[in-house]
Amino acid sequence: MNAKNQNIILKTKNLDIGYISKKKENRIAKDININLNKGELIALVGGNGIGKSTLLRTLTKVQPALNGDIFINEKHLNNYNNLELAKEMSLVLTEPISSKNLSVFELVALGRQPYTNWIGNLTTTDLEAVKKAIQLTNIEDLQHKKCFELSDGQLQKVMITRALAQDTPIIILDEPTTHLDMYHKAYLLKLLKQLTIDTSKTILFSSHEIDLAIQLCDSMVVMTKDQVVSDQPCNLISKGVFESLFPKDLIVFDEKTGSFRVKK
Amino acid sequence: MNQNQSNKWTFLALTLGLIAMFILNISLGSVQISFSTIIDSFFSSSDTLTNKEYIIQNYRLPKAITAILVGSGLGISGLLMQTLFKNPLAGPFVLGITSGASLGVALVILGSSVFGGFLATFLISKWSLVIAASLGSFLVLLLVLIVSSKVRDTMAILIIGLMFGSITASIVSVLSYFSSAEQLQQYIFWGFGSLGDLDWQELIIFIIIYSFGLFFSILSIKGLNSLLLGDNYAKSLGLDLKKSRFIIIIATSLLAGTITAFAGPIAFIGLAIPHLTRQLFKTSNHKILLPAVFLIGAIIMLICDSIAQLPNSDYSLPINAITSLFGAPIVIWLLVRQRKMIF
Numbered sequence: 001m002n003a004k005n006q007n008i009i010l011k012t013k014n015l016d017i018g019y020i021s022k023k024k025e026n027r028i029a030k031d032i033n034i035n036l037n038k039g040e041l042i043a044l045v046g047g048n049g050i051g052k053s054t055l056l057r058t059l060t061k062v063q064p065a066l067n068g069d070i071f072i073n074e075k076h077l078n079n080y081n082n083l084e085l086a087k088e089m090s091l092v093l094t095e096p097i098s099s100k101n102l103s104v105f106e107l108v109a110l111g112r113q114p115y116t117n118w119i120g121n122l123t124t125t126d127l128e129a130v131k132k133a134i135q136l137t138n139i140e141d142l143q144h145k146k147c148f149e150l151s152d153g154q155l156q157k158v159m160i161t162r163a164l165a166q167d168t169p170i171i172i173l174d175e176p177t178t179h180l181d182m183y184h185k186a187y188l189l190k191l192l193k194q195l196t197i198d199t200s201k202t203i204l205f206s207s208h209e210i211d212l213a214i215q216l217c218d219s220m221v222v223m224t225k226d227q228v229v230s231d232q233p234c235n236l237i238s239k240g241v242f243e244s245l246f247p248k249d250l251i252v253f254d255e256k257t258g259s260f261r262v263k264k
Numbered sequence: 265m266n267q268n269q270s271n272k273w274t275f276l277a278l279t280l281g282l283i284a285m286f287i288l289n290i291s292l293g294s295v296q297i298s299f300s301t302i303i304d305s306f307f308s309s310s311d312t313l314t315n316k317e318y319i320i321q322n323y324r325l326p327k328a329i330t331a332i333l334v335g336s337g338l339g340i341s342g343l344l345m346q347t348l349f350k351n352p353l354a355g356p357f358v359l360g361i362t363s364g365a366s367l368g369v370a371l372v373i374l375g376s377s378v379f380g381g382f383l384a385t386f387l388i389s390k391w392s393l394v395i396a397a398s399l400g401s402f403l404v405l406l407l408v409l410i411v412s413s414k415v416r417d418t419m420a421i422l423i424i425g426l427m428f429g430s431i432t433a434s435i436v437s438v439l440s441y442f443s444s445a446e447q448l449q450q451y452i453f454w455g456f457g458s459l460g461d462l463d464w465q466e467l468i469i470f471i472i473i474y475s476f477g478l479f480f481s482i483l484s485i486k487g488l489n490s491l492l493l494g495d496n497y498a499k500s501l502g503l504d505l506k507k508s509r510f511i512i513i514i515a516t517s518l519l520a521g522t523i524t525a526f527a528g529p530i531a532f533i534g535l536a537i538p539h540l541t542r543q544l545f546k547t548s549n550h551k552i553l554l555p556a557v558f559l560i561g562a563i564i565m566l567i568c569d570s571i572a573q574l575p576n577s578d579y580s581l582p583i584n585a586i587t588s589l590f591g592a593p594i595v596i597w598l599l600v601r602q603r604k605m606i607f
Contacts, residue, residue, distance in 0.1 A: 060500065085500075086500060086501050091496070091497065093494075097493045097494055098350040098493060099492040106547070106548075107493075110489060110492070113489075113502060114501060118483070119482075120489055
């Protein structure tokens with residue numbers, strides 16, 4: 001049990017998420033108990049509007065939890081200040097970056113900000129970290145391009161590189177595969193899997209690519225209306241969790257292939 | 265590496281350009297003064313001055329320094345605003361900061377008849393104008409920031425800035441209805457903008473406040489760079505968003521506020537200079553942009569001032585007219601050339 005605990009990097013305890021507006025609580029999901037292990041690739045799946053983004057926003061301290069606790073390395077999330085948290089987790093968000101006039105290298109180098117001095121000078125350690133991140137994602141040929149010259153897929157890779165340069169034990173990505181074609185979706189998720197192996201970082205991402213996630217992830221967090229379950233993909237299949245993911249009138253889950261198909 | 269090398273050369277060229285424009289600006293005017301006299305006058309003591317040396321030391325030198333402070337300061341505050349509001353159209357003028365300063369000055373000059381009596385004589389001094397303008401710009405900027413934290417849409421923020429401008433304009437019209445022709449003239453002349461009204465004592469105060477603004481701007485460089493990614497990314501990079509925003513706002517209102525107070529509302533420099541600089545250096549990195557904006561802003565302002573004083577004639581044009589004539593076409597040209605403004 002103890003050995004198992006040491007392997008946990010992020011943990012939630014009876015977590016309730018949602019929004020507070022004008023004294024009215026809009027509770028989106030409650031009693032979330034999940035553990036994320038070190039060095040694993042974890043997918044967060046669920047239907048539209050089920051609260052995936054809200055959960056990610058809560059885990060990353062963008063919005064407060066309604067109830068319950070989040071622990072990173074057994075320290076409560078509320079006890080981290082921005083700078084401390086920036087050294088624990090890095091983000092890839094769905095929102096576009098404000099300025100696309102940055103070069104790819106400059107953008108990736110911004111990932112080093114938690115470590116640089118008051119004016120942001122890069123030391124040799126920082127430059128090495130940037131170079132290493134660029135090598136890991138294989139974007140050497142892009143590094144002198146401007147961000148507005150990149151395709152969606154390239155930009156996504158660059159944003160992941162930036163998160164890698166930040167060199168945090170946890171990387172969280174919000175729907176990194178949106179807007180990508182099937183090949184690039186598979187490519188990107190395989191890249192994430194490879195990164196967990198190469199760098200032993202924990203990578204949590206939300207996605208609608210359930211088939212791909214089942215094949216590639218070490219573990220999955222499935223959000224349905226009634227519950228939030230996290231386990232290894234094969235266990236989730238045998239528990240029949242995926243059947244409850246969507247209304248049954250249109251698509252069904254095929255346990256043998258691990259994918260959904262349209263009802264005839 | 266290559267980019268670094270070419271940036272160094274551009275910086276060197278700009279520095280030389282600034283020195284050349286500074287000397288040219290001093291030598292031009294209703295009386296033409298030769299280069300050697302200018303150099304001499306810098307080193308002669310105050311009791312043995314010739315006429316020309318007197319003109320340089322007490323009139324043209326302060327004016328040229330003011331031009332440098334105004335051009336660089338407005339450029340930097342424009343740069344800060346554009347990054348903070350993530351909007352290429354932001355600038356001290358568009359966001360209503362200049363209007364805020366105008367309102368402060370209008371209340372002092374035109375409102376003194378309303379307040380009346382001994383208060384009027386106290387209020388009308390130069391210092392009260394400076395304080396009123398700085399306070400006005402600070403308050404408007406604070407309002408814009410509060411609104412911008414509620415309204416996510418940056419376009420809406422610009423419209424709100426323009427609305428503040430309209431409100432200011434209407435309050436000014438109400439005040440001017442009740443004020444004397446003399447007061448009105450004083451206000452209108454202030455509105456033309458002027459670089460040549462400062463004596464050495466005022467200039468020193470100007471330099472001190474400007475230095476504080478510049479100091480806070482330099483402190484913000486790292487934060488500004490992370491803001492280029494957006495607020496949430498900046499936060500995830502460990503930035504204390506509230507604190508950085510506050511420092512940027514303080515820097516801008518110190519710069520734009522005092523400049524408007526001492527030199528009047530100078531249009532378009534704050535908007536156009538950062539864009540011109542981004543075009544020249546092809547970067548958004550504030551570590552390069554900030555010093556570059558300083559140099560280019562100062563150079564452009566010296567040129568505008570040289571044009572405004574109509575060399576070899578007794579007339580001089582309002583500086584505000586020249587900067588608009590120069591700035592507006594630049595903005596149009598940038599829009600037409602790249603179809604959208606990148607920042």
